[in-house]
Amino acid sequence: MSNILPNDLINSLKGDPTFDYEAFVAIHDKEEKTTSIRLNTAKVSDINAVDCQVAGRIPWCENAYYLAERPIFTLDPLFHSGCYYSQEASSMFLNFALRELKIVANPVRTLDLCAAPGGKSTLLSSSLHKDSLLVANEIIKSRVNILSDNLIRWGNANVIVTNNDPSAFGRLPGYFDLMVVDAPCSGSGMFHKDHSAADEWSLANVKLCSERQQRILGQSLPALKQGGYLFYSTCSYSKEENEQIVDWLIDEFEMESISLDIPSEWNINQTMSDVHAANCYRFYPHMLQGEGFFLAVLRKKGVQETFFMRKVKKEKNAAPQNIAANWMNTEGLYSFLHNDTLHVFPQKYELDLQALQNVLYIKNAGTEIGTLKGKEFIPEHDLALSNLIRNDIPSIELTLDQARNYLRKENMPIEINTDNLKGWVLVKYQGINLGWIKVMPNRINNYYPKEIRIANL
Structure with a gap:
C-alpha cells in the first residue's frame, strides 16, 4: 500500500x-520533479542558446526539451524576454x-x-x-x-x-x-x-x-x-x-x-x-x-446556431495609423486606441474584436505599443517584446549582470556604452529584447515595468 x-x-x-x-x-512513493521547457521559435530556434542542461527531446511536441536539472529561471534574462516557457x-x-x-x-x-x-x-x-x-x-x-x-x-x-x-x-x-x-x-x-x-x-x-x-x-x-x-x-x-x-x-x-x-x-x-x-x-x-x-x-456533429458577424457595425477609428509603422512591421495590422494607449491588432479580425468586446470583459487585445503625450510617443514594454518590432530601432547589448540589474529595475549606470544614442533605446541580452531605457544627457532611465520587476534576482 x-x-x-x-x-x-x-x-x-x-x-x-x-x-x-x-x-x-x-x-x-518517490517525489520527483521533471523539468521541461518549450522554445518560442519566433525568438530563439536553438536550444543551445538557453543556459540549461538538456536531457532529451519531448517526442510529442516540437521544440520542447527535458532538462537534466531545474535551473533558477528567474536568473535567466531569456526567460523574462519570452524565449521559452517552462511547461509540464x-x-x-x-x-x-x-x-x-x-x-x-x-x-x-x-x-x-x-x-x-x-x-x-x-x-x-x-x-x-x-x-x-x-x-x-x-x-x-x-x-x-x-x-x-x-x-x-x-x-x-x-x-x-x-x-x-x-x-x-x-x-x-x-x-x-x-x-x-x-x-x-x-x-x-x-x-x-x-x-x-x-x-x-x-x-x-x-x-x-x-x-x-x-x-x-x-x-x-x-x-x-x-x-x-x-x-x-x-x-x-x-x-x-x-x-x-x-x-x-x-x-x-x-x-x-x-x-x-x-x-x-x-x-x-x-x-x-x-x-x-x-x-x-x-x-x-x-x-x-x-x-x-x-x-x-x-x-x-450537431447543428449549431452561428453568431451573425454581419450585425456588427464597424466603429469609427480615430487612432493614428502611421505611428506604429515607425516601430514595427504593421503588414496586416491596424491601430486602435484604448484608454489613450495605442494597440495594434490583425486587420482581419477588426470586426471580431468589436463583437467580442460587446459580450466579454477584455483584459488585453493585440499588442500595446505606446501612448501619445503631446508630440512624444512613449513606447510600451509590450512593444519591446513583440515579434514584429523593427530590427533597426536603436539598441544596446547588456552583460548578464547588467541585464539582471535591469530586470530588478535598478538605476542604469551612465557608464553603459550607449554609443552616443539618445531617447528611447532597446535593451538586449544575447541579441534578444528585454525592454526600454531612455537615454538622457546626464542619466539613463530604466523603463522596465515595476509590476513585473524581479525582487529576488
Whole structure:
C-alpha cells in the first residue's frame, strides 16, 4: 500500500486489469520533479542558446526539451524576454494533436477557456496558423495578470486575453473552430511531483470537480461551431472527471470521439469510455517522462446556431495609423486606441474584436505599443517584446549582470556604452529584447515595468 496515494484513488485504478498498479505506486512513493521547457521559435530556434542542461527531446511536441536539472529561471534574462516557457511535458501533447488533425494548416478562431498561467495558450500561439485568432480566457480575476504577462512575453499580436465566466461565451454561438478546456480538477495527476497535494484529495472533491466541469462545458460549448474540435483535458486520474465527462458530452451535445494515431513507443495509455467507447488518452508517470494527464478530442456533429458577424457595425477609428509603422512591421495590422494607449491588432479580425468586446470583459487585445503625450510617443514594454518590432530601432547589448540589474529595475549606470544614442533605446541580452531605457544627457532611465520587476534576482 502506498504511503502517499489515497486508498480510494488506488482502488478506483485497480479495476483496469492492464494497469501496472505496483509500478504506479512505486513511482509515487518517490517525489520527483521533471523539468521541461518549450522554445518560442519566433525568438530563439536553438536550444543551445538557453543556459540549461538538456536531457532529451519531448517526442510529442516540437521544440520542447527535458532538462537534466531545474535551473533558477528567474536568473535567466531569456526567460523574462519570452524565449521559452517552462511547461509540464505531458500537457504539451496538445501540439501533437493539433498537427495530427491538421488544425495548424489553416487559420482558426480558438478559445483557451481556462488558460492561466498560460502554458497551453503560449503553445497554441506558437502552434496555430499565423493568421489565427486566439482568445485566452481566465475565470479567476487574480490569475489574469500572469496569463496576460506570459502572452505579452510570447510576442504575438493575434491574441485577446479575457476574464469571464464560461457562461459569457454562450453569447457567441458557433464562433470558435477550436476550444481547449483544461478543466479545474482534483489534481491527482500532480501527486508524483508534489506529495502534499494528496492531502487535499477526496472522493467528495472528485464529485465536486466533475459537477464543475459539466457546468463549465455546458455553458461554454454553444460557442463551438458545427464541425469544430474540443480538446478536453485534466490532470486527474478519476474516471468521473475524464471518461465519464466524455460520455456525457457525447450524450448531451452531439459530439463524436476523434482518434489520434500515436506511436506506441511513447507509452501513452489509450482508454475507451464505458458508454460510447470514446478514445481517451492517459499519461502515467511510471510509463513515460511526464506527470499525470488526460486528453480527449471531440468534434461537434450537431447543428449549431452561428453568431451573425454581419450585425456588427464597424466603429469609427480615430487612432493614428502611421505611428506604429515607425516601430514595427504593421503588414496586416491596424491601430486602435484604448484608454489613450495605442494597440495594434490583425486587420482581419477588426470586426471580431468589436463583437467580442460587446459580450466579454477584455483584459488585453493585440499588442500595446505606446501612448501619445503631446508630440512624444512613449513606447510600451509590450512593444519591446513583440515579434514584429523593427530590427533597426536603436539598441544596446547588456552583460548578464547588467541585464539582471535591469530586470530588478535598478538605476542604469551612465557608464553603459550607449554609443552616443539618445531617447528611447532597446535593451538586449544575447541579441534578444528585454525592454526600454531612455537615454538622457546626464542619466539613463530604466523603463522596465515595476509590476513585473524581479525582487529576488
